[in-house]
Structures are given as C-alpha cells and as structure tokens.
Amino acid sequence: MRLLIVEDDPILQDGLSVGLGLSGFTSEAVETLADARHALAAGGFDGVVLDVMLPDGSGLDLLAEWRAQGMTLPVLVLTARDQVTERIAGLDRGADDYLGKPFDLEELSARLRAILRRAEGRAAPVxxxxxxxxxxxxxxxxxxxxxxxxxxxxxxxxxxxxxxxxxxxxxxxxxxxxxxxxxxxxxxxxxxxxxxxxxxxxxxxxxxxxxxxxxxxxx
Missing domain, CATH: 1.10.10.10 (Winged helix-like DNA-binding domain superfamily/Winged helix DNA-binding domain)
Structure with missing residues (x-):
C-alpha cells in the first residue's frame, strides 16, 4: 500500500516513513500543502497521512479542498491539538480517521489498514x-x-x-x-x-x- 505523508517535521517525517515501511507500507513524504497537491495530482497513492499545521496553511483546508474536488482516497489526520472540537472539525471536513500526537506507530499502522480496508469495500482483515x-x-x-x-x-x-x-x-x-x-x-x-x-x-x-x-x- 502506497501512502502520501504530509508532515513538515523532518524527524517525525523520517520516523513515519521508516516505521510504516516496517509495517508493509511504501510511502512518499512532502512538507507543504503545495507539494501535497502536486504529489496527489501525479497519482499512485492508496491513502494519505495528513498533518494539520503546515508551513503554508492548514491541512484541514487542503482536505476540504480535496473532498470538494471529489478525491476519495482515505485520509488519516495527525495533529498535536488533540481536542474533541479539533477531531470533530477534521472528521466533518472529510477525514476517515484522526490521531493525536504523540502516537504509537503500531496503532497508526492498524488504523491505516482499517481505513484502507474499508476503502476497498471489505471488512475482513485477512x-x-x-x-x-x-x-x-x-x-x-x-x-x-x-x-x-x-x-x-x-x-x-x-x-x-x-x-x-x-x-x-x-x-x-x-x-x-x-x-x-x-x-x-x-x-x-x-x-x-x-x-x-x-x-x-x-x-x-x-x-x-x-x-x-x-x-x-x-x-
């Protein structure tokens, strides 16, 4: 499964790429909304891991933009602002799941498998x-x-x-x-x-x- 990671923290970005790779994911990482737009336009991704606070704007605004354009890829939102109101905002803008920082990589992998599985139209994990x-x-x-x-x-x-x-x-x-x-x-x-x-x-x-x-x- 090929993921687009949108995260501007280089240490976390590298940790996500390596950690998700160990769980069977192939990933590409970008740091800005502009780069995320270009990457997704090129295609080839099965899902997106999206940070909220990015150098050139809000990941939630980008998510709303993608959904308005008809983009149906599963998106898991990451944020340091893990408040109920923030989670509601992310889900209402089109997120498939939401995870607050800090997080456990195994939980992130499991959540990604779940939303990708649903996107494929199957419920069974195997x-x-x-x-x-x-x-x-x-x-x-x-x-x-x-x-x-x-x-x-x-x-x-x-x-x-x-x-x-x-x-x-x-x-x-x-x-x-x-x-x-x-x-x-x-x-x-x-x-x-x-x-x-x-x-x-x-x-x-x-x-x-x-x-x-x-x-x-x-x-």
Missing part, C-alpha cells in the same frame, strides 16, 4: 484467494495449511495482487508499490520476487501475461 490467506498486520500467510513468511518486497507484491485478484497489474504499477521517489528502480526486481513467490506458493499461483503484467491465476 485477504483470501485460491487457498492462500494473507494477513497484512503480520505480513504472513497460510497456504493450504502451511504457514508462510515473506520478505518485505515479496509481501508488498503479493499484497498488491491480492487486493485485485484476477486483474492484470503492469510491471510499472508493481514497481510503484516497491519503490519510493528517491530510490533507483532495479530492472529485474519484480521478476526476481515473483519467482520467489512462485517457489513458496506454486508455479501456477501467479500468472505472467506476456507484454502486459502479472495477475493471480483464477484456477
């Missing part, structure tokens, strides 16, 4: 497909009775495919899930990790559609 149960909270799986563990990138690729079973995902879309803006993309990373997943799940679990991308096999 994804199921063709004998595989995938647990995003633990980054583990169970395939036909066998417990499995995955590397961060294996899990990221498999999770992307499990979110849209049967849908062909281009290699470029999978690379977006694996890499941030500042990272160099290795040309064969997707192929290497797809191979590793096939070793664990069976050679026919993930199908290659030549010249198009990858999808979970339907049978």
């Amino acid at each position: 994804l199921d497909w063709n004998g595989l149960s995938l647990d995003p909270a633990r980054m583990t799986g169970n395939h036909k009775g066998t417990n499995l563990r995955f590397s961060h990138r294996e899990f990221t690729l498999l999770h992307a495919l499990m979110e849209r079973p049967g849908v062909i995902l281009p290699k470029s879309a999978l690379e977006e899930r694996l890499y941030g803006w500042q990272e160099d993309i290795e040309s064969n990373t997707v192929e290497v990790h797809i191979h590793k997943l096939r070793v664990k799940l069976g050679s026919d679990f993930i199908e290659t559609v030549r010249g198009v991308g990858y999808r979970l096999a339907t049978a």
Whole structure:
C-alpha cells in the first residue's frame, strides 16, 4: 500500500516513513500543502497521512479542498491539538480517521489498514484467494495449511495482487508499490520476487501475461 505523508517535521517525517515501511507500507513524504497537491495530482497513492499545521496553511483546508474536488482516497489526520472540537472539525471536513500526537506507530499502522480496508469495500482483515490467506498486520500467510513468511518486497507484491485478484497489474504499477521517489528502480526486481513467490506458493499461483503484467491465476 502506497501512502502520501504530509508532515513538515523532518524527524517525525523520517520516523513515519521508516516505521510504516516496517509495517508493509511504501510511502512518499512532502512538507507543504503545495507539494501535497502536486504529489496527489501525479497519482499512485492508496491513502494519505495528513498533518494539520503546515508551513503554508492548514491541512484541514487542503482536505476540504480535496473532498470538494471529489478525491476519495482515505485520509488519516495527525495533529498535536488533540481536542474533541479539533477531531470533530477534521472528521466533518472529510477525514476517515484522526490521531493525536504523540502516537504509537503500531496503532497508526492498524488504523491505516482499517481505513484502507474499508476503502476497498471489505471488512475482513485477512485477504483470501485460491487457498492462500494473507494477513497484512503480520505480513504472513497460510497456504493450504502451511504457514508462510515473506520478505518485505515479496509481501508488498503479493499484497498488491491480492487486493485485485484476477486483474492484470503492469510491471510499472508493481514497481510503484516497491519503490519510493528517491530510490533507483532495479530492472529485474519484480521478476526476481515473483519467482520467489512462485517457489513458496506454486508455479501456477501467479500468472505472467506476456507484454502486459502479472495477475493471480483464477484456477
């Protein structure tokens, strides 16, 4: 799951990026409302972590602007002003959830998984497909009775495919899930990790559609 983090405190920004990365999220971070507008316009995000007090204005004003434009991405608002009136204001302007600073990274990750799950139209915390149960909270799986563990990138690729079973995902879309803006993309990373997943799940679990991308096999 790819997140946009809008936070101007460099220490907190770095902590969020690293901490959420350990929970299976790929994130990009910006510091201002203007940069957040440009980033979101470029697309490719599944959700937003939004600070309220930013150098060029209020995150809540930006949220209201996004919602007025029809933006439906899940947004979790972070603020140091954790008062009831502030939470009400954030929720009424379109926030999906609200968390006051300081906060626990594990709680933040759990709240993000919950709002992203609702955005996908599912209530169950575990994804199921063709004998595989995938647990995003633990980054583990169970395939036909066998417990499995995955590397961060294996899990990221498999999770992307499990979110849209049967849908062909281009290699470029999978690379977006694996890499941030500042990272160099290795040309064969997707192929290497797809191979590793096939070793664990069976050679026919993930199908290659030549010249198009990858999808979970339907049978």
